[in-house]
Amino acid sequence: MDQRKRPTIKDVAAEAKVSVATVNRVLGGSDAVRQGTRERVMLAAEQIGFYGTGALRSRVAAARPRYKFGFLLHQPGRVFYRNTAEALRAAAQGVVDAEIDVRTEFLDDLSPQNIASRMLALGAECDAIGVVAAVHPLVIQAVDALHARNVPVFALISQISATGQVHYVGLDNWKVGRTAAWVFEHVCQAPGKLGILVGNHRYRCQEMNESGFRSYFREHAPGFTLLEPLPTFESSAIAQEMTEKLLTDNPDLSGLYVAGGGITGAIAALRASGRAGSLVVVGYEMMDVTREALLDGTLTFVIAHPLSRLANEVMAGMVRAVSAPNEGGNVTTILPFDIYTRENI
Missing domain, CATH: 3.40.50.2300 (Response regulator)
Incomplete structure (x- = not known):
């Protein structure tokens, strides 16, 4: 098409592969045109630089539910x-x-x-x-x-x-828990004690995390000792306290699985204890604090929602x-x- 010629309704129709009457109905705000067709006409108008693109865009937006x-x-x-x-x-x-x-x-x-x-x-x-x-x-x-x-x-x-x-x-949180368990089996130098933090067992995601986690060890790595989970109640401060308790009560702890809320508190406790990097630690979600913890070795592995x-x-x-x-x-x-x-x- 001659670039010096201003695009017309006929050009829009040809680009969108619809009739001129359809383009006119879209411009007029008619209800007789399907939304998908309206969208196609608008895109065609934008692509060829049609002078009425603004009007088309407003008509299409007004027709959307x-x-x-x-x-x-x-x-x-x-x-x-x-x-x-x-x-x-x-x-x-x-x-x-x-x-x-x-x-x-x-x-x-x-x-x-x-x-x-x-x-x-x-x-x-x-x-x-x-x-x-x-x-x-x-x-x-x-x-x-x-x-x-x-x-x-x-x-x-x-x-x-x-x-x-x-x-x-x-x-699939059962699968998430089993994946976390796989990490401990393959990264820990030898079977040992593993601590578990959960936010609240009434969250099905966390209950399934722990269930899948334990099922993997029963099936593949029974030599590990899984401690009873400690609740964080979705609180970073409580997670920090519970992590400190795990580290104090279990100087031979091999790893920590943060299966629920409070990852920032757990990271803080690990760093303050001086044991960051000496334990295998699996946690959740990619954000600045977990990214930094991966980089400095406080966290070993992160599982995240897309x-x-x-x-x-x-x-x-x-x-x-x-x-x-x-x-x-x-x-x-x-x-x-x-x-x-x-x-x-």
């Missing part, structure tokens, strides 16, 4: 959940067939009573909600109440229901759930986890 999705995440001071929130916002902006308004709340009070209350409040304002929560009758009751109001609930990171009644996007992919899957699942509620079906998406050592970051 609008949804409000709410998310309840853990404490705002935890970098992992701030990163999760940012990934969700980015994923919402990348949805091309709907306009998504994301509302995120960070909860300091992780009691079942507060989580259930905030779920119901958020569900009253949103088309669907996502939540990181422990399994508890009050939480399940809130899920049932929201479902009765046709508000889909998605469990993020940790499953709420073992029966698949609640949408879930996250990892946050961008998780967020994209959540958005796609929520859009499907609210746009076609009568289709039914449970959304369960098991993501591959990322693995980091000092040599691949």
Whole structure:
């Protein structure tokens, strides 16, 4: 096409492989054009520099369905959940067939009573909600109440229901635990004592982490001694205290598995004890503090959620759930986890 000629509606139609009438209907805001066709016409206009691209863009945006999705995440001071929130916002902006308004709340009070209350409040304002929560009758009751109001609930990171009644996007945590165990078997110089930290056993992800961890040793490495897990209650300060206790009570400790919240506290305790680098330590999530701990040898191995992919899957699942509620079906998406050592970051 002559570059000096201003592109016309006919040129847009040819580029998009649609009729001139279709382009005119998109420009006029007609409801008779499918959203996918509108998007194709807009992209074609952008590619050839059509003078009416701005009008097309506004028409396409106005035709998109609008949804409000709410998310309840853990404490705002935890970098992992701030990163999760940012990934969700980015994923919402990348949805091309709907306009998504994301509302995120960070909860300091992780009691079942507060989580259930905030779920119901958020569900009253949103088309669907996502939540990181422990399994508890009050939480399940809130899920049932929201479902009765046709508000889909998605469990993020940790499953709420073992029966698949609640949408879930996250990892296969039993496999995560077995992978962590494999590391200890292959990196420890000899079988020894292993400490375990969990945030709260009511989080199914952490319960499955520990279950998979123990099952691997029963099957492949029975010579290791697995100590009873110590709870951190998702607190960095408590994780630091529990790590200090493990190190004091077990001077012959060979390794530490941080199977739940509090990784920053565990790292701080290891460094303060002077034993950082002498133990095999497996923890979770890639962020500045774990990256530095891998580099200086405090951590041996990190297992992490692929946050961008998780967020994209959540958005796609929520859009499907609210746009076609009568289709039914449970959304369960098991993501591959990322693995980091000092040599691949």
